[in-house]
Amino acid sequence: MQPVIITDKLTKHFGDFIAANELTFEVDRGEIFGFLGANGAGKTTAMRMLCGLLTPSSGKATVAGFDVYKETEKIKRKIGYMSQKFSLYDDLTVSENIRFYSGIYGMNYEQIKKKTAELLDELQLQNEAKNLVRELPLGWKQKLAFSVSIAHGPDIVFLDEPTGGVDPVTRRQFWDLIYHAADKGVTIFVTTHYMDEAEYCNRVSIMVDGVIAALDSPSNLKKQYDTDNMEDVFYELARKAKRKAD
Amino acid sequence: MITLNNIDKTYNKGSVTALKDISFSVKSDELFGLIGPDGAGKTTLFRILTTLMLADKGEATVNGFDVVKDYKQIRNCVGYMPGKFSLYQDLTIEENLNFFAAIFGTTLEENYDLIKDIYQQIEPFKDRRAGQLSGGMKQKLGLCCALIHRPKVLFLDEPTTGVDVVSRREFWEMLKKLKKQGITILVSTAYMDEAKLCDRIALIQKGQILSIDTPAKIIESFPEKLYGIKSAKSSGIFKLLQDTRSYPGIASCFAFGDSLHATFNDAAAKGLIPYLHSKGNNDASMEVITPGVEDCFIHLLKE
Amino acid sequence: MKQLIVFIKKEFLQVFRDKRSLLLLFGLPIAQIVLFGFALSNEVKNSKIVVVDYSKDAVTSQIIRKIAASKYFNIEQSMQSADQLQAAFKKGAIKMAVIFPANFAPNLQHTGKASMQVIADASDPNVATTVVNYVTQIVNSYNGQLSSLSAQPLQIVPEVQMMYNPELLGAPNFIPGVMALVLMLVCTMMTSVAIVKEKELGTMEILLVSPFKPLYIIIAKLTPNLLISIINYFIIIILSAVFLDLQVKGNLLLLTLCSILFILTSLSIGLLISIGAKTQQAAMMGSLMGMMLPTMLLTGFLFPVENMPIALQWFANFVPSRWYFIIVKQVMLKGLGIASVWKETLILLGMCVLLFTISLKKFKIRLQ
Numbered sequence: 001m002q003p004v005i006i007t008d009k010l011t012k013h014f015g016d017f018i019a020a021n022e023l024t025f026e027v028d029r030g031e032i033f034g035f036l037g038a039n040g041a042g043k044t045t046a047m048r049m050l051c052g053l054l055t056p057s058s059g060k061a062t063v064a065g066f067d068v069y070k071e072t073e074k075i076k077r078k079i080g081y082m083s084q085k086f087s088l089y090d091d092l093t094v095s096e097n098i099r100f101y102s103g104i105y106g107m108n109y110e111q112i113k114k115k116t117a118e119l120l121d122e123l124q125l126q127n128e129a130k131n132l133v134r135e136l137p138l139g140w141k142q143k144l145a146f147s148v149s150i151a152h153g154p155d156i157v158f159l160d161e162p163t164g165g166v167d168p169v170t171r172r173q174f175w176d177l178i179y180h181a182a183d184k185g186v187t188i189f190v191t192t193h194y195m196d197e198a199e200y201c202n203r204v205s206i207m208v209d210g211v212i213a214a215l216d217s218p219s220n221l222k223k224q225y226d227t228d229n230m231e232d233v234f235y236e237l238a239r240k241a242k243r244k245a246d
Numbered sequence: 247m248i249t250l251n252n253i254d255k256t257y258n259k260g261s262v263t264a265l266k267d268i269s270f271s272v273k274s275d276e277l278f279g280l281i282g283p284d285g286a287g288k289t290t291l292f293r294i295l296t297t298l299m300l301a302d303k304g305e306a307t308v309n310g311f312d313v314v315k316d317y318k319q320i321r322n323c324v325g326y327m328p329g330k331f332s333l334y335q336d337l338t339i340e341e342n343l344n345f346f347a348a349i350f351g352t353t354l355e356e357n358y359d360l361i362k363d364i365y366q367q368i369e370p371f372k373d374r375r376a377g378q379l380s381g382g383m384k385q386k387l388g389l390c391c392a393l394i395h396r397p398k399v400l401f402l403d404e405p406t407t408g409v410d411v412v413s414r415r416e417f418w419e420m421l422k423k424l425k426k427q428g429i430t431i432l433v434s435t436a437y438m439d440e441a442k443l444c445d446r447i448a449l450i451q452k453g454q455i456l457s458i459d460t461p462a463k464i465i466e467s468f469p470e471k472l473y474g475i476k477s478a479k480s481s482g483i484f485k486l487l488q489d490t491r492s493y494p495g496i497a498s499c500f501a502f503g504d505s506l507h508a509t510f511n512d513a514a515a516k517g518l519i520p521y522l523h524s525k526g527n528n529d530a531s532m533e534v535i536t537p538g539v540e541d542c543f544i545h546l547l548k549e
Numbered sequence: 550m551k552q553l554i555v556f557i558k559k560e561f562l563q564v565f566r567d568k569r570s571l572l573l574l575f576g577l578p579i580a581q582i583v584l585f586g587f588a589l590s591n592e593v594k595n596s597k598i599v600v601v602d603y604s605k606d607a608v609t610s611q612i613i614r615k616i617a618a619s620k621y622f623n624i625e626q627s628m629q630s631a632d633q634l635q636a637a638f639k640k641g642a643i644k645m646a647v648i649f650p651a652n653f654a655p656n657l658q659h660t661g662k663a664s665m666q667v668i669a670d671a672s673d674p675n676v677a678t679t680v681v682n683y684v685t686q687i688v689n690s691y692n693g694q695l696s697s698l699s700a701q702p703l704q705i706v707p708e709v710q711m712m713y714n715p716e717l718l719g720a721p722n723f724i725p726g727v728m729a730l731v732l733m734l735v736c737t738m739m740t741s742v743a744i745v746k747e748k749e750l751g752t753m754e755i756l757l758v759s760p761f762k763p764l765y766i767i768i769a770k771l772t773p774n775l776l777i778s779i780i781n782y783f784i785i786i787i788l789s790a791v792f793l794d795l796q797v798k799g800n801l802l803l804l805t806l807c808s809i810l811f812i813l814t815s816l817s818i819g820l821l822i823s824i825g826a827k828t829q830q831a832a833m834m835g836s837l838m839g840m841m842l843p844t845m846l847l848t849g850f851l852f853p854v855e856n857m858p859i860a861l862q863w864f865a866n867f868v869p870s871r872w873y874f875i876i877v878k879q880v881m882l883k884g885l886g887i888a889s890v891w892k893e894t895l896i897l898l899g900m901c902v903l904l905f906t907i908s909l910k911k912f913k914i915r916l917q
Contacts, residue, residue, distance in 0.1 A: 039382075137285060138284050164408075164436075165283055167451060168500075168543055169500075170283075199483075199504040218504060234411050235412060238412045
């Protein structure tokens with residue numbers, strides 16, 4: 001099967017500044033792909049290009065089989081997106097949020113009804129269905145946001161630091177949801193600052209100064225850098241950048 | 247240096263409990279960590295101690311001064327770095343520092359030796375506007391501004407949130423050095439792995455303290471044996487997790503990076519590996535491991 | 550199409566759940582209709598005028614009776630001397646004086662023509678033109694009546710004199726109003742936004758947890774706006790003199806001091822708004838709705854206050870710019886001194902002191 005994401009020398013510059021430099025990689029269907037890098041390394045730029053939100057300066061890429069230059073609308077229908085900063089409307093209820101996002105992605109009335117019931121059941125939020133989202137604890141908000149982002153059955157879901165600040169148990173429950181989704185064939189493209197979460201991924205790429213400095217499975221990377229945890233791997237790579245960046 | 251007694255705090259006319267019956271103390275020259283996720287009450291606690299908010303009930307003192315009656319004296323002798331703060335974006339590093347020095351009635355030169363190690367890392371950029379600094383640099387600048395008047399107590403509210411791994415490590419190195427200068431430091435963080443860098447820590451969740459002690463003693467107090475389960479196959483964690491959870495003798499099982507941490511009922515531990523093998527996890531292995539602060543936190547959350 | 554409907558539904562939900570925007574969407578139009586429909590109008594009714602009749606004959610009595618019967622005029626007690634008239638005009642107590650010279654009717658009969666004096670206070674040229682028009686209409690219609698009854702054409706000629714503003718320039722009325730508006734705007738909006746910005750950024754927290762006295766924070770925030778407003782004031786004065794030919798007839802020092810007083814009052818209002826507002830947006834809205842609108846509508850330079858319903862007139866007394874407007878008109882246009890404006894100055898001073906006291910007391914030294 002064709003990989004869900006294929007990029008070939010994907011590049012973006014803003015004036016003289018090269019935010020993303022000739023990124024070349026592939027992501028397979030059903031893979032949990034960790035996209036790591038320090039703030040300012042170019043992660044957000046790369047993700048935006050793949051989501052069809054930013055036009056690349058040069059290079060090629062396809063997402064879910066569609067070209068990121070010419071077929072961005074088709075890409076958007078096949079992907080889901082969730083970020084830590086925003087995913088749900090605080091001033092709408094839980095059900096209203098589910099209905100809204102499902103409707104936006106073109107699901108019809110019957111499908112939306114079914115999906116809403118499913119989600120509420122899965123997350124055990126039946127009692128909170130009519131509550132405003134702003135009254136939910138942070139952990140539940142994040143779990144709901146994730147479920148909403150895959151409600152329309154996308155091929156791939158982009159998660160931008162989805163577990164920031166959440167307590168350790170909720171964080172793991174969140175990853176349970178990710179595992180379930182990946183099991184069902186959804187490809188997961190996730191960025192995170194928690195290095196232990198990097199270990200949950202099938203493969204991990206680490207961006208430094210706009211370039212992919214490493215891409216492999218966590219265990220291979222650990223062997224390569226002769227260490228037993230991902231944080232040390234990251235530290236080794238990012239440390240060299242600090243001398244150049246600031 | 248810092249004491250809290252039965253502190254209660256609610257918001258929205260009592261409908262939201264931020265802090266419930268909090269009591270603990272921080273010794274002089276201690277590096278004390280307040281560890282807990284978002285919404286645990288860390289910021290509220292800081293605001294009460296820095297006299298920015300009044301508690302509903304209870305008393306607290308900082309450097310011997312009462313947070314309600316003697317707030318002016320406290321404001322004279324503490325340094326404060328609020329969470330997700332921003333200094334003056336339109337002013338340069340140097341201008342920000344000079345401003346805060348003047349506010350505190352001192353100058354950059356007067357206490358330069360205290361902030362020298364930190365400041366030298368950002369000094370080459372002293373004419374850059376604060377709004378254009380990276381997260382790590384903003385953090386260093388914020389720390390300098392909080393230290394500029396040589397405070398007795400330093401309150402740092404989530405200083406490492408949103409900052410990359412490298413800067414986080416450097417920051418904690420700086421804190422350790424500061425401690426040697428005779429400054430009591432109260433830090434809050436949501437990163438459990440930073441806990442072991444503190445002298446003592448308080449684990450806090452939903453406005454209540456779960457445990458207070460040195461990291462070592464908290465780890466010692468973990469009531470059961472903790473096992474680490476690994477699979478030599480790199481991508482098999484999920485299956486391993488599901489299979490282990492379905493084992494009848496399991497008490498708890500959580501993913502921790504490339505291994506699982508599990509506790510068992512009674513002596514059921516021995517039967518796990520054969521069980522996993524029977525489910526097709528042929529390269530699963532298990533050993534006793536020392537718990538970390540996160541394991542303790544998860545365990546305490548259950549209660 | 551369906552997706553569009555889903556989105557529109559969400560927008561409706563969000564709008565109706567936001568109480569502040571509801572106030573704006575429904576409250577404001579209703580308030581505007583009530584205000585503009587019933588309360589504010591350009592019609593000039595019940596203007597206080599004085600009639601001086603040196604002739605006291607049948608013709609003058611008839612004209613005076615018609616004037617008295619009109620709803621547009623309230624005839625004040627008669628004055629006899631020119632000095633009394635001058636004083637009344639200076640105080641702003643009367644808007645117009647109608648003077649019939651001696652031997653009015655005899656002149657009219659024998660020469661077919663008689664003239665009467667109409668003197669109006671043109672510091673508000675719109676009002677002056679309007680009242681003069683009213684009186685002219687009354688005289689003309691009476692004129693017509695008389696002529697139809699007599700053999701020869703009779704002509705009663707009102708000789709109009711516009712005081713303080715003979716050319717009926719709009720500027721003399723607008724400039725004081727603009728001054729009040731500009732100074733009020735800069736002071737309240739800029740001050741309140743500047744203070745709330747610190748709160749929003751989070752820097753206010755750090756400032757509070759420091760030995761820096763909160764009073765100094767206030768002084769520091771107020772000072773730039775005070776200086777800028779004083780400069781603005783001088784710019785307006787200079788521009789009016791150079792381009793609109795409108796000099797300050799009275800004491801410049803007095804006008805400047807009163808202006809500074811008004812600026813300080815506006816600053817204290819800005820301070821008060823900043824205490825209640827949590828976001829810069831709220832501060833701006835508070836300044837606009839809370840101060841700009843009343844200032845524009847109730848100061849008296851767009852709509853005469855005397856014609857508003859009593860309730861609104863009473864409310865207008867609480868708007869500082871109303872008093873400042875009077876001071877500027879008296880000093881700048883009529884060249885009067887402290888003796889004429891001491892009452893308004895005292896009121897302004899009282900407001901200033903009261904507002905500062907309240908806002909300083911309420912300034913939050915804590916976050917909650």
